Amino acid sequence: MARPPVIGYNDVESAVKTLREQHKPINPYQIRQLLGKGSEAKILYFLKGMDLDPEDMQTDPLTRRLAGLLKPVAMELREELSDQLEQCRAEFEQQLQQANNKANEQKNLAETLQKELNELKKLAQNQAETIEKQREAEKRQTAELASSHHQQELLRRDIQNQQTKLAEKNEQMQKLQANHQHQLTSLRDEHQQDKQEKRQLIEQLNQSIQQQAIHTQQEMASHQTTRQELRQAYEKLGASMEKNQSLSDQIVELREDKKHLEVELAEVRDVRLKQDEKIAELVDEIHLHKNVLKIYSSKLQEKL
DSSP states (O other): OOOOOSSOHHHHHHHHHHHHHTTOOOSHHHHHHHHSOSOHHHHHHHHHHTTOOHHHHOOOHHHHHHHHHHHHHHHHHHHHHHHHHHHHHHHHHHHHHHHHHHHHHHHHHHHHHHHHHHHHHHHHHHHHHHHHHHHHHHHHHHHHHHHHHHHHHHTTTOHHHHHHHHHHHHHHHHHHHHHHHHHHHHHHHHHHHHHHHHHHHHHHHHHHHHHHHHHHHHHHHHHHHHHHHHHHHHHHHHHHHHHOGGGHHHHHHHHHHHHHHHHHHHHHHHHHHHHHHHHHHHHHHHHHHHHHHHHHHHHHHHHO
16 A cells, blocks of 8 residues: 655645745755655655756755765665665565465365365265164064064974974074174274274374474574565665665655565465364364264174
8 A cells, every 4th residue: 555645746835935935045955854754856856847947946056066976875875775675575475476375285285185074974974874774674684583483383383394494594594694794794894994094094184284384384484584684674774764864755665565564474374374273173073073983883883
């Protein structure tokens, strides 16, 4: 956001009238002394707009001589400060671009974690459906067993036929038990494999979080270096201000730019903290679904 002008055309015009009434030379230095604010370059701009040539109005030879000696020095200092400011801005823009790239990488990582979390939810839902189907199968088996007992009661008179049917039922039960044992072993193996895959996923998440923490520390160190460079540039500006009073307004602008840079750095840090919090929330949610899967597995083992 641009700063409002310190002085205006009317201020300079009023100062010119006052100097004429006091029979003093009209030049940027005298006007600034009278107003107590504004830069000489800005005052010179307004004087040229009034069709006044400050060089012709400097009736004091000493003032003209001093202006001629100080003008090259002021121009050189102005160019040096402009180059330093441009270099600082370029370095900050590069660092800001790097920070944005890191933020995009973290965003992509968060999206990947969200997809993996959705897959885990689907897996938990599928396992719940499998458990429900097994419960229905057990109910059907229980109904079949009840029907078998009823038939045995009706066919109690025929002992030989009953023994034959009992033998057949026993054979069927053995097959069912063998099949049941096979399914139980298969479910246990799948459960162990799921636990191993989830453990590997958690380890990968921990490694990714540690890497993000290292990158964050490196970026904070880089931002600290930038602040030190800005502080050094500020010190150089302070030294230049002692050499030439006319550069005071430019130093104020540099201070404002420094504040804006620090605000932007703070915003980058806030974005980084929010993304780290989001990753932590995703990890917690994965742990929660892992516990839900453990509960379903325990219930399945109890049913079996």
